[in-house]
Amino acid sequence: MKILILGANGKIAQLVREMLATKHVSLRLFLRNASRIENIGDNEEVIEGDATNFAAITRALTDVDIVYANLAGQNIEAQAKNIVRAMTTANKKRIIWISTLGIYDEVPGDFGKWNHEMLDGGYLETYAAAANVIETSPLNYTIIRPAWLTNQDEVNFELTQKGELFNGTEVSRKSVATLVTEIINNPTRYTNQSIGINKPGTDGPMPAWY
Template identity: 60%
Template sequence: MKRGICVMANVLILGANGKIAQLAEQQLLSETKHHLTLFLRNASRLKVTDPSRETVIEGDATNQQALIKALDGIDIVYANLSGKNIEDQAKAVVGAIDRTNIQRLIWISTLGIYDEVPGKFGQWNHQQLDGGYLQTYAEAAKVIEGSDLDYTIIRPAWLSNKDIVSYETTQKGEPFKGTEVSRKSIADFVVKLINDPSQEIDHSVGVNQPNTDGDRPSWY
């Protein structure tokens, strides 16, 4: 991966209708010159802001052939995927990228996949997310980590819609900090990685708002 700032890149956003993806899309359009390819299951759900810089592709992220087609000419892949079949989506994404010359993948996951959340909040997080959710996201992360891609896995704290950008990070193997973070903060972190794709390569990064330690997020 080349070092330094990426002035213009072709970015594929998988799961482009997601809330974080839409925030990242708007920030990329306003702050960068990147071209965005927006991939989602139902294209009619998404309104294109700038037709000169955005291409919409309707497709399923478990369909490897559809992904391969969407990857044509792409420099960076940002996956904002979710669902019970997240592991299958991870396998399809990695399998599709492996058939191209693309290396850079930014992957949104969740906190707790390594049992890295300490204390009472960690216990509460397990109570909320056990029963399939954490396990499937953990298995998807293993697929990403087992690839030879230049990946970054992002593990957000519990997500809020607060209109703030304020966050700090932890690395895999370190205790997770805080309980919550704004979607706007996660979008900002994604944009930073797209703008400088040499950052956080092969890292799994926890992201939280500073000074939000506690037993659970503030709205519970």
């Protein structure tokens, strides 16, 4: 199985790489600056490119089974549109898309107000628009909406579905990477679902570490 990782230098993407290093998969690592990738494994290849470039994404999709998008930026909606177009043209279906909490106004209470204060004004709106592009596409998607991220060396998470109130305030990047890896290893899990991920017992008006 071949996995295309878009935004392969991201912290979560790097953890996914580590978790898949001993698996019987091959990884195609796509990022804007290929020199940032170190310690390339035997099961890995690196492609330099921009996610808004249709030709670059189309080339990167050759022989790919699953796309895992770990992207960011003010142009995230344009990236989503280009990826959907390229995958549809190439007849590729399965995508795992990292988004953020709050795109459906699903975060309740004081934490929800704080989250809006922190993310409104360009971030939350663009991520919501990008998620809508993915959800209304013909792709077989899983959208993952993490709580505020930590670098804790732990795997401890719970999930919520779209339409449910978001739980907790934080989650480790390692937990998110574990969920991504579980889906890659079991591609029929969470198909056409948007799921929130948080660490249990972290409710509050803001992340405890903030």
